[in-house]
Amino acid sequence: MRPTQELLIKDVYEIVRAIPTGRVLTYGQIARLAGWPNHARLVGRIMKGASSAEIPCHRVLAANGRPSPTFPEQRALLEAEGVRFKANGCVDMKKYLWDIVGT
DNA sequence: GGGCTGACGTGGC
DNA sequence: CGCCACGCCAGCC
Numbered sequence: 001m002r003p004t005q006e007l008l009i010k011d012v013y014e015i016v017r018a019i020p021t022g023r024v025l026t027y028g029q030i031a032r033l034a035g036w037p038n039h040a041r042l043v044g045r046i047m048k049g050a051s052s053a054e055i056p057c058h059r060v061l062a063a064n065g066r067p068s069p070t071f072p073e074q075r076a077l078l079e080a081e082g083v084r085f086k087a088n089g090c091v092d093m094k095k096y097l098w099d100i101v102g103t
Numbered sequence: 104g105g106g107c108t109g110a111c112g113t114g115g116c
Numbered sequence: 117c118g119c120c121a122c123g124c125c126a127g128c129c
Binding site: 002003004005038039040041042045088 | 117118123124125126127
Binding site for chain 1: 109110111112113
């Protein structure tokens, strides 16, 4: 079965909607949670098209904590929720990554 | 079918 | 921590 944007979009939206305020998830995690490992890139595509959707797409980051190049407001939105950025412009994943099992 | 493009991930240095 | 090379794969031309 070949995953397509259309096939994943609903699950991805649901997962992103579930991210608590002040926490973040990575594209790779979302891809795995949706049941499609190795498709982080596809999740990214979906996020790009979801800018106007009713989901907290600003809480989705790359695995290294780097925010999106084409989404300038992302940083302000996260900081407004208490997420602090490091000097290098990345989020401290150790602190803000949403550990579904933990909390 | 062929080739290039990315809101990606991991591992090596 | 930064940079780079690779691997990955749907979309688009």
